[in-house]
Amino acid sequence: MDISIILVNYNTREFIKRCLESVFASKTGFTYEVLISDNGSGDGSIQMIKEEFPKANLIENNSNLGFSKANNIAISKASGGLILLLNSDTKVESDAIDKAIGYMNEHPNVGIMGCKILLPDGTPDRAARRKFPNPSNAFLRLFGLKKFSDYNIETPLDQEVEVDSVVGAFLVIRRAVIERIGLLDEEYFMYGEDLDWCWRAKEAGFAVMYYPGATIHHYKYGSAQAIPFRTIRMAHEAMRIFYRKHYAADHSWVFNQFIYLGITIRQYFVLAINLFRAKKTVH
Structure with missing residues (x-):
């Protein structure tokens, strides 16, 4: 199996339906599997997935375990040499998965890869490639001085570049990297786990790359909207x-x-x- 595509779902029925439609419509010659780790959804998501996406492997956790733990459960059941964490409130371009796998195969030194992310209005998400937060850039952002902060990387958005961190909305990681640095830290219930994983990957000597050749659309805060x-x-x-x-x-x-x-x-x-x-x- 070339890649395992993992989605965590918590009451995002319409979002995840659109996401899965785009995943299964992908054009690729690589082999892939789709695993959905459901955190006790009560919005009809589970039945919809069973009926409309029978090829997906559905894991029913029965309660909201958080993003990190739900992903870890699916990772432990995945068989791909690459793991893709994909948010349920995204839609992938038809060639995004194919290009991501191809990129990782051509760059064995890269441990983690993120892609170009478009927001609902079509503008690129600058947070798709970041430096690590630190006391100085966090201070500037806290007091509304973002333009003086180095948190977001200022190279052209269509330029491939090594970064500190990509985002968990679309994060490709090698199984070999996970075996080296461990699973997601489950102390993070939601948010921050992608930064932490990238930190540990870079600390272990792996490159983290932003690759704009693959593109997704991110509708943001799918599971977060209700709370x-x-x-x-x-x-x-x-x-x-x-x-x-x-x-x-x-x-x-x-x-x-x-x-x-x-x-x-x-x-x-x-x-x-x-x-x-x-x-x-x-x-």
Whole structure:
């Protein structure tokens, strides 16, 4: 099996239907399997998948285990030499999977690959290629000074480039890399697990690449739409976990408390903004 395509579903019936239609319509000569790890959906998703996508391997977890754990369950059952984590609220271009596999086969030094991501309005998602968050760029973003932050990479969006991290909406990783660095960290319930995986891959000597030759469409926040406030809390908790794991040991206790306080202030600021916005935002 060339690649195992893994989707986590939690009450995203219409999103995942569109996503699976695009996956099974893909044009590729490579072999693939599709595994869906369902976190106890109650919106008819499970029945729809069974009826309309019988070729998909459905894993019923019966409760919301979070993104990382649900993916890990599917990874443990997958047989592909490559693993693709694909968000249920995406639609892949017909050649995206084929190009992604071809790219990985041609670049054995690459451990993780992400693709070009288009938002619903057709504009490219700049977050598809990122540097790791750190105290300085996080501070600038916190106080509305994003243009001075180096979090997003400024090379042309159609240029292949090595990055610190790609996003979990479409993340291809080699099985050999997982065997080396381990599965997703299940301490991350939602958000942050992709950054953490890329950190560990680079730490182990693998390249993380942004490859715009493959393209998907991302409708964003599929599973998060119904629970925006809880989602905001989980996103900021992911920031705390990432900082604690990868930066806290290099700084004093006092400095770390300022960082955690800043994350908490930002969390409540985003919560306050969402009270007055029709279109919710997580970050």
